[in-house]
Amino acid sequence: MQLKFSIAPTPEPDEAETGRLLFAGQVDFVKGVVAMAGLPPATRVEVCFAGRSNVGKSSLINAVTGRKGLARASNTPGRTQEINYFAVAERLFLVDLPGYGYANAPLAIVERWQKLLKSYLAGRQTLRRAFVLIDARHGAKAVDEEIMTLLDRAAVTFQCVMTKVDKVSAAELEATLAITRAALAGHPAAYPEIVLTSAEKGDGIETLRAIIAQID
Numbered sequence: 001m002q003l004k005f006s007i008a009p010t011p012e013p014d015e016a017e018t019g020r021l022l023f024a025g026q027v028d029f030v031k032g033v034v035a036m037a038g039l040p041p042a043t044r045v046e047v048c049f050a051g052r053s054n055v056g057k058s059s060l061i062n063a064v065t066g067r068k069g070l071a072r073a074s075n076t077p078g079r080t081q082e083i084n085y086f087a088v089a090e091r092l093f094l095v096d097l098p099g100y101g102y103a104n105a106p107l108a109i110v111e112r113w114q115k116l117l118k119s120y121l122a123g124r125q126t127l128r129r130a131f132v133l134i135d136a137r138h139g140a141k142a143v144d145e146e147i148m149t150l151l152d153r154a155a156v157t158f159q160c161v162m163t164k165v166d167k168v169s170a171a172e173l174e175a176t177l178a179i180t181r182a183a184l185a186g187h188p189a190a191y192p193e194i195v196l197t198s199a200e201k202g203d204g205i206e207t208l209r210a211i212i213a214q215i216d
């Protein structure tokens with residue numbers, strides 16, 4: 001029997017190659033969106049990267065696409081303030097979202113982002129999977145569970161991706177994985193495999209490319 005919420009395995013060579021080829025082609029920034037009305041026409045399937053502020057969403061998009069400055073990453077939480085669309089080949093949109101759980105911006109602004117984020121996650125027809133990023137140093141928090149609940153209700157499959165694994169020991173990772181698995185257990189929309197990544201060192205990037213390449 002498969003362990004619930006196991007670690008996503010290294011892809012088979014042909015799957016890895018399909019993933020590599022997808023991102024070796026054209027990847028372009030399309031637009032930054034500040035209101036639902038501004039979303040590009042829903043002509044392709046899309047996957048999004050959601051997670052707490054500073055968890056590493058933009059960095060992971062840069063790592064997956066192999067383009068360093070594509071999504072703006074920064075040490076300042078709250079860097080990404082729009083829904084940023086990237087077109088991958090002719091096939092798919094990658095979507096970089098503003099972070100949630102960030103308290104250090106004016107309340108009105110935080111509320112505007114959060115509203116947009118929630119409308120997007122619950123209401124985008126072509127959204128095939130949400131990657132919910134969790135910092136390997138902290139594990140899933142209450143705000144992550146709030147987003148997971150929203151995705152359950154919207155029936156959007158979400159897959160948990162641990163970020164910054166280069167920053168933790170094996171023992172620390174086991175501890176935060178246990179916290180995260182416990183959180184995921186209550187969510188019917190959770191995909192049963194977790195991806196371990198480091199945008200910095202490259203861990204899990206091949207796996208994530210292969211996973212995204214299989215989504216249609």
Ligand code: GTP
Pocket residue numbers: 051052053054055056057058059060072073074075076077078079080081097098099100163164165166167197198199200201
């Ligand atoms: P917001 O847009 O503010 O929500 O943040 P974000 O989730 O897009 O995070 P971002 O990619 O901007 O990264 C935040 C910080 O974490 C930056 O200083 C990154 O360099 C750092 N970081 C991201 N991924 C990794 C990683 O895998 N390892 C390490 N060590 N640092 C990382």
Ligand code: MG
Pocket residue numbers: 057058059072073079080096097099
């Ligand atoms: Mg960002």
